[in-house]
């Protein structure tokens with residue numbers, strides 16, 4: 001089970017997430033988010049973390065020029081993209097990317113194709129709100145290329161057992177408050193995620 005901790009805003013949280021066992025760190029480049037980080041501040045964090053941890057830039061309805069520029073400036077290895085209005089020309093992105101499928105109802109799962117994707121519960125404010133997806137919608141779906149997000153905590157991760165998700169993504173479930181991670185919650189989250197079968 002791959003584990004991404006999203007909404008990293010400072011070096012200490014990044015180091016604590018890595019020590020807890022996170023595979024990937026998410027940086028929110030959406031200026032309206034309380035977890036927004038300036039690309040050059042993100043770069044300072046990236047320069048200070050050890051190797052073999054993937055850096056993921058989160059973008060909301062941005063075009064490819066902005067995404068390419070920020071990923072270069074902030075040294076992001078992967079772009080996680082919410083693209084509600086088809087702003088992004090994915091063909092000319094310089095970085096690997098993963099699309100976010102914001103699921104409002106079961107029918108939205110028809111958006112899943114053969115690519116890896118991050119599935120998150122639809123919320124008006126775009127994300128990081130702790131809202132959960134209805135797991136039963138995934139009962140007959142191949143989840144092996146899906147990273148599930150939305151309202152996950154160490155207390156409910158066990159409900160994912162049996163679905164075969166590729167990974168989990170968490171933000172608010174491991175926070176002390178918006179923009180500040182809890183070391184203890186991250187340790188508990190990673191421990192439980194590794195128990196999922």
Ligand SMILES: O=C(O)c1ccccc1NCC(=O)[C@H](O)[C@H](O)COP(=O)(O)O
Pocket residue numbers: 006007026028030033034035058060120125126127128129130131149150151152169170171172173
């Ligand atoms: O974190 C934000 O503030 C945010 C703002 C705009 C779009 C997405 C945002 N966050 C996404 C995530 O952090 C995660 O990918 C995911 O939604 C999990 O969030 P949570 O339900 O808080 O665990």
